[in-house]
Amino acid sequence: MNGTKRLEKSYEVMFISSSDLSVTRDTYQRELNSRRVREIAESFDERVANEPKVSARDGRFYVFDGQHTMPARKLLNGGRDLPILCKVYTGLTEQDEAVLFAEQTGISAKVYPGSKIRALVFGGDPDAIAFVEATESAGLHLSFNQSRGLKHIGCVAAAYGEFMSAGADLYTEALRVIAAAWDGHKYSLRAETIQGVTEFIKLYHDEYNPKRLISRCRRYDPMHIYRRAKAAGDSLPAPQRYIFEVWNIYNGTSRANTLPLKF
Incomplete structure (x- = not known):
């Protein structure tokens, strides 16, 4: 957990176009749940919503927390891409991202045990x-x-x-x-x-x-x-x-x- 806390501090907040945000689903991320996206969009309030957590790695931006709120924002924008305020982390490996994904808390969609353990395995736990x-x-x-x-x-x-x-x-x-x-x-x-x-x-x-x-x-x-x-x-x-x-x-x-x- 000490390593996680240190990583949590190493980010900056910036706007990134949704077209530039990627989600890695072939290693530790969950499959996109379209119903979950629609449910989020129905009650979405940008004033209280959390910023997606993004890892700047290898010249790309990878979302490891917020993969459902990101398309919900786009859905509310008529399906068009838009700038999204994100917490952008630097210096993370994909394994670091997996561990942070597994340990995320708050009002985001629950990380189900299978997904969490899969992420921990990928992260080397x-x-x-x-x-x-x-x-x-x-x-x-x-x-x-x-x-x-x-x-x-x-x-x-x-x-x-x-x-x-x-x-x-x-x-x-x-x-x-x-x-x-x-x-x-x-x-x-x-x-x-x-x-x-x-x-x-x-x-x-x-x-x-x-x-x-x-x-x-x-x-x-x-x-x-x-x-x-x-x-x-x-x-x-x-x-x-x-x-x-x-x-x-x-x-x-x-x-x-x-x-x-x-x-």
């Missing part, structure tokens, strides 16, 4: 990079746009929280169990399942049998943990109710392999 590597070592991938698919995790924030809480080894172990049990089915990669299995493994790491857990999970629908936890309502707080469902699956009716309730 060691935890974010280790998170991606741990996920892929389990044969799975992260969907930074929050979409679900075969072997693709859309609940990036929940997965990242488990990675940071459990550590790379236990997080990877949990993903491997899930992937082996349900063959990477998209519904098995919901937040509830990832949290339940990871937290279960944290609690019972030295006691449970991974092969038994995989075999037992295979007997159930990929949505089982989610559905059972939802039906239980608030009888237990999350993630305890997800752990409880994994515990129930593991124990089944066996007495020889029963694990004690620890939560």
Whole structure:
């Protein structure tokens, strides 16, 4: 954060034509949301609007905060280019821009977890990079746009929280169990399942049998943990109710392999 604060001070305010402003979307930026642009334009007030944050790099101006307010201003100008007052930063690398984009705050559009982590990965954040590597070592991938698919995790924030809480080894172990049990089915990669299995493994790491857990999970629908936890309502707080469902699956009716309730 200290580096970010230093970078925040190194800017000057100047007018730049919208025709000269670029957005890099093939590395860390989000795709342009046309609906978001229209919503901003409907209630836009230049008197209270924030200036777009721009990086002057390689002879061009790259917008790293304000990519939706910029076209909203142009929309209100009848689709014609216009001068826009910007905060222009100098001396930033594209990686610096990515980190600032990920850490932006205020009334701008929310930086969704997938976009934020994607930006942190591009910016070289060691935890974010280790998170991606741990996920892929389990044969799975992260969907930074929050979409679900075969072997693709859309609940990036929940997965990242488990990675940071459990550590790379236990997080990877949990993903491997899930992937082996349900063959990477998209519904098995919901937040509830990832949290339940990871937290279960944290609690019972030295006691449970991974092969038994995989075999037992295979007997159930990929949505089982989610559905059972939802039906239980608030009888237990999350993630305890997800752990409880994994515990129930593991124990089944066996007495020889029963694990004690620890939560």
